[in-house]
Amino acid sequence: MEMAGQPSNSSTTKADVYQIGNSTYVNDESGNWTHLSDPRPKEEVWGPDRNNQVKAIAATFNLSTTEDLGSESINGEDAYKLKIVTGSGDQTNLQNAAFAIAAKVTQYPMYLPSVNRTELNETGKIEKTIWISKKSYLPVKYQSTMSFSMRPEIIGGLDPSTSQMKMFNQSIQLGEISVSIETVDQYYDFDKTTEITLPEQALSAPVITPTQMQAEALA
Numbered sequence: 001m002e003m004a005g006q007p008s009n010s011s012t013t014k015a016d017v018y019q020i021g022n023s024t025y026v027n028d029e030s031g032n033w034t035h036l037s038d039p040r041p042k043e044e045v046w047g048p049d050r051n052n053q054v055k056a057i058a059a060t061f062n063l064s065t066t067e068d069l070g071s072e073s074i075n076g077e078d079a080y081k082l083k084i085v086t087g088s089g090d091q092t093n094l095q096n097a098a099f100a101i102a103a104k105v106t107q108y109p110m111y112l113p114s115v116n117r118t119e120l121n122e123t124g125k126i127e128k129t130i131w132i133s134k135k136s137y138l139p140v141k142y143q144s145t146m147s148f149s150m151r152p153e154i155i156g157g158l159d160p161s162t163s164q165m166k167m168f169n170q171s172i173q174l175g176e177i178s179v180s181i182e183t184v185d186q187y188y189d190f191d192k193t194t195e196i197t198l199p200e201q202a203l204s205a206p207v208i209t210p211t212q213m214q215a216e217a218l219a
Contacts, residue, residue: 005175018198021045025202033205054187057139060084061130074131074140075188084128094124094148101179102152112156112165124148139187147180 016027021042026034038045049055065085072081098120102113125148131141154172156165 018196018202019051020196020198025198025205027199027202031201033199033202035202035205035207037207037209039209054138054190057130057142063087069129071134072131075186077140078134079131079140080134082130082132084130086126086128090126090128091121091124094126094146095120097146097181098124098148098150098179101177102150105152105174105177106154109165110158111154112167114153114155114171115150116153120148120150123150136190138190141187142185143183145180145182147178149176149178151176 014029018025022038022040022045024036024038026036028034045051061084064087067083067085069081069083072079095115095117098115099113102108102115106113125146127145129143130139132138133140152174154168154174156167158164159166
């Protein structure tokens with residue numbers, strides 16, 4: 001992320017995730033473990049067509065227009081390289097990403113940001129590329145790049161006396177922000193039987209259920 005008069009700022013997030021039965025164990029960058037427990041039985045969680053990343057990509061791929069970019073080897077696997085032409089749904093993702101960054105810059109919910117959608121659509125660019133194995137016809141790599149420029153405004157602030165958002169008579173304009181976001185997914189070992197061994201720290205993590213998370217959010 002780049003802002004006028006300030007050095008470029010980049011950030012990377014990482015987490016280790018283990019999914020076993022109806023439990024999801026997450027180890028964040030700080031080394032803290034979280035155990036999310038799904039109230040449904042594992043047979044329902046992992047039932048047909050559930051948690052199927054390949055099918056989700058295939059559904060998106062089948063609804064999209066593609067451009068042939070030739071062939072490329074991914075980790076020794078000869079693959080078709082295809083560009084996915086973005087659609088209207090990607091504009092929503094672009095707007096959500098822009099608002100999330102504007103909210104971070106303006107310290108929302110202390111201040112309420114606003115983003116000019118026209119400006120965002122003019123500068124926004126989304127590129128998606130997928131590599132399909134020539135042997136198995138399964139995806140081996142997926143890459144998405146999103147970039148845009150915006151000049152967010154602060155249009156309101158939290159009134160400490162009422163704990164309500166109060167709109168300003170005149171917005172406060174911020175400087176231009178340029179953003180570039182890239183994600184890369186790689187897929188391998190389809191249908192390979194594997195033995196998952198949890199670290200000891202994960203086993204002692206407090207258990208959190210969706211019902212408990214909803215109650216805490218409403219508290």
